[in-house]
Amino acid sequence: MQPTPVLQRAIRRLALTTKQGPHNFYKGNRTGAMGSHTKYGGYRIDWKKVRTYVCPEGLGEFNLTPFVAARIEARRDNFAGTGGPMDGREYLRKWKAEGGNI
Template sequence: MQPTPVLQRAIRRLALTTKQGPHNYYKGNRTGAMGQHTKYGGYRIDWKKVRTYVCPDLSAFNLTPFVAARIEARRDRFAHTESGGPMDGKDYLRRWKEEGGTI
């Protein structure tokens, strides 16, 4: 069964997928090789090909959040427990037993 001629032309224009190509076709993710395989099954990294990103000096840069100043702080936080923080596992089990929880 084959697609119609109109559909065949449309399929030719689309990107090739791994299911449409030959049995050993690997599409990859455009990262490129950063080394080469050895004949013993290992991989040797070529450090000239490894990407390095240089971050500019941000010591004098004041970062601000992407939140407007008129937004109020949230007040729907967890109720503080005996431990002083959000409910942890021990607090949950204690409260569950107090409210009549059974196994």
């Protein structure tokens, strides 16, 4: 089953999608190139093409609030080790206390 000849002409004028193109067609995500490839296989960045983002003025006075309910209490874990929660010995000590075995 094929579309009518009038529709076939209209379909040709529409933007090509990844399903209509060849099997290796990649449409991209419109980010653009920030430089160019060298003949030795490297990549040279053109700093005039690199995007820079400027924070608007007055954003420092903006009062942001966390997306957490006010009645949630912060965790107050007791870490006996000196390294805090990221200490490996402290992790093994808690693991053994909760029933882990080596």
